[in-house]
Amino acid sequence: MSASAWLLYGANGYTGELIAREAVARGMRPTLAGRRRGPIEALAKELGCPSAVFALDDHTALVDALQEKSAALNCAGPFSRTASVMMQGCLATHVHYLDITGEIDVFDLARRVHEKALRASVVLCPGVGFDVVPTDSLAAQLKQALPDATHLSLAFDSRTGYSKGTAKTAIESAGSGLRVRRAGKIVELPLGALRRTIDLGEGARSTVAIPWGDVSTAYFTTGIENIEVYATTSPIALKRLRRANLIRPLLRKGWFLHLAQRRIETKVKNPTRTERDHNSTLLWGEVRNAKGEVRTARLKTANGYAFTVNSALGVLSRLFEQPQRAGYFTPTQLVGAEFVTTLPGSSTIRVE
Numbered sequence: 001m002s003a004s005a006w007l008l009y010g011a012n013g014y015t016g017e018l019i020a021r022e023a024v025a026r027g028m029r030p031t032l033a034g035r036r037r038g039p040i041e042a043l044a045k046e047l048g049c050p051s052a053v054f055a056l057d058d059h060t061a062l063v064d065a066l067q068e069k070s071a072a073l074n075c076a077g078p079f080s081r082t083a084s085v086m087m088q089g090c091l092a093t094h095v096h097y098l099d100i101t102g103e104i105d106v107f108d109l110a111r112r113v114h115e116k117a118l119r120a121s122v123v124l125c126p127g128v129g130f131d132v133v134p135t136d137s138l139a140a141q142l143k144q145a146l147p148d149a150t151h152l153s154l155a156f157d158s159r160t161g162y163s164k165g166t167a168k169t170a171i172e173s174a175g176s177g178l179r180v181r182r183a184g185k186i187v188e189l190p191l192g193a194l195r196r197t198i199d200l201g202e203g204a205r206s207t208v209a210i211p212w213g214d215v216s217t218a219y220f221t222t223g224i225e226n227i228e229v230y231a232t233t234s235p236i237a238l239k240r241l242r243r244a245n246l247i248r249p250l251l252r253k254g255w256f257l258h259l260a261q262r263r264i265e266t267k268v269k270n271p272t273r274t275e276r277d278h279n280s281t282l283l284w285g286e287v288r289n290a291k292g293e294v295r296t297a298r299l300k301t302a303n304g305y306a307f308t309v310n311s312a313l314g315v316l317s318r319l320f321e322q323p324q325r326a327g328y329f330t331p332t333q334l335v336g337a338e339f340v341t342t343l344p345g346s347s348t349i350r351v352e
Helices: 014-025 037-047 059-066 079-093 104-112 114-120 133-145 164-176 214-222 235-251 254-267 273-277 304-321 331-335
Strands: 006-009 031-034 051-053 071-074 096-099 123-125 151-158 178-182 185-189 195-199 204-209 226-232 281-288 294-301
Touching (some): 059 079, 071 079, 079 114, 079 164, 104 214, 123 304, 123 331, 133 151, 133 214, 178 214, 214 226, 235 254
Parallel strands (some): 071 096, 096 123, 151 226
Antiparallel strands (some): 178 226
């Protein structure tokens, strides 16, 4: 099979379409796939790419679409609904699996089927976008700076609003509350339970802990057993987050979640190109050990959505260069901690 033969599922979504357009600009011709025939076929015709239309619960159609492919990039969230079935299809057809999730459970799922991926000669690497490439890179660099670190904190300041897809995933994740890692185990806390004031590089900002993918991935990248991830917040946003604890039981019910996500579809506006082009992202990390020694690191990247486009395609290209690899990988394990600094808009990682 050709290394250039790959499937992009969810190509008509906000981030999926951005990736599809950039892929074609780079001379790639992925098969554009999704469950909505009209948008998929229209985009494929415009970009001159092959297309495939199917729902992921149609296993036969999924397997057929993966034939003669080297890799699949899943951009269809929430990934709690799509990752498992697509991983199964990739394992059955010996096709590498990548996605752009930030969902903790998806990373844990991929880790659990590591042995199956080895036997199938397949790479499983979720989170090859902004979730979680830059933070995973910071975690790896900080572990190198303080090898006996026992605690890791990560934070970011994203200055662009959520896309509809990201907002839907966030509201679904809220049903499980805040999750952090303590003594190697993932534990659940109320939303808004942990706050910190952090200087991410441009002055002190108020942040709140969120259930970000690094709670899973950073543990396997670094071996550090206590992990928290923070995002900048405002007093109003923090109040809304804490009020969300009142409806968390409802968010675990399908009918209520469906209504909440329908509301997002009508109320949330996707970030514009101007917003993507003019808003960078600041990232910060800190490790400490039992002696009280501390190291910090900072990184600046392009806007999260622009970053995801370049990162996902960059990881895919690196994978094509080393197709013999197999098993579950965090992004840094697959492409190295310096990969992030090679992407457009990224600074070097400054460790202090």
